[in-house]
Amino acid sequence: MYSRFYRWASDRIDENGIIAFVTNRSYLDKRTFDGFRKVVADEFSHIYIVDLGGYVHDNPMLSGTKHNVFGIQTGVAIAFMVKKKSDLGRCQISYTRRPEMERAREKLEFLGTIKFPEIQFEAIHPDKHYNWLNLSENDWDALIPVASKEAKSSKSQPDNKVIFKLFSLGVVTNRDEWVYDDNEHELTRRVRFLIDVYNGEVDRYYRKVERNDVANKLDRSIKWTRAVTQDLINGVKYSFQPNLIKTILYRPW
Numbered sequence: 001m002y003s004r005f006y007r008w009a010s011d012r013i014d015e016n017g018i019i020a021f022v023t024n025r026s027y028l029d030k031r032t033f034d035g036f037r038k039v040v041a042d043e044f045s046h047i048y049i050v051d052l053g054g055y056v057h058d059n060p061m062l063s064g065t066k067h068n069v070f071g072i073q074t075g076v077a078i079a080f081m082v083k084k085k086s087d088l089g090r091c092q093i094s095y096t097r098r099p100e101m102e103r104a105r106e107k108l109e110f111l112g113t114i115k116f117p118e119i120q121f122e123a124i125h126p127d128k129h130y131n132w133l134n135l136s137e138n139d140w141d142a143l144i145p146v147a148s149k150e151a152k153s154s155k156s157q158p159d160n161k162v163i164f165k166l167f168s169l170g171v172v173t174n175r176d177e178w179v180y181d182d183n184e185h186e187l188t189r190r191v192r193f194l195i196d197v198y199n200g201e202v203d204r205y206y207r208k209v210e211r212n213d214v215a216n217k218l219d220r221s222i223k224w225t226r227a228v229t230q231d232l233i234n235g236v237k238y239s240f241q242p243n244l245i246k247t248i249l250y251r252p253w
Helices: 002-010 031-043 104-113 149-153 184-205 211-216 226-233
Strands: 017-024 046-053 076-083 092-097 122-124
Touching: 002 017, 002 031, 002 076, 184 226, 211 226
Parallel strands: 046 092
Antiparallel strands: 017 076, 046 076, 092 122
């Protein structure tokens, strides 16, 4: 939600201006905020981040009441975003972080006494995926992919080389917890239960309720998928076949 206020504020400053927010720090390193990081880097010429930490979910050793400036479990950061028309297009991102185990009182004392020019910022150089923190250098993108959807769907030799042009999900049950087991007796019991519940639902609902209303009335003690629900609508009955129990390697790849 807080990202909307950045959007709101950015739309309301002139070609030259500053916005400042004290918010959740998740936009600094969470994958879901890669688009946010790209947009603010495109729209502002200078970004200054004071990361106060205190994110209890990332570090259980922290205490919200002791280490967070607001006594909460969510990390906190202060952002100053500067828009300068002459510098747009080459955003400079500056970052500083308070020590991980620093107490809330010490953080507040820092904020109350430090002058902005005295803060020791370090420059951030985002990677091509718009990551700001925890950057890692590797050459994975230069390696030949194992497979790709583009190569699989191509009728000719794909432009991008891949090791395997064809691939699949393999055996997909959508209910592994029901149809896999290391004990045949337990597996048989579980599968029979699943089939009995399903067939009972066929007897109850086949041609007795509206198709669109079936999903709201099913016995949820088993797992239902779209295909199984469609079988019920069509009145298909299941039967247990012991000869189909096989010994396999579970997800060997």
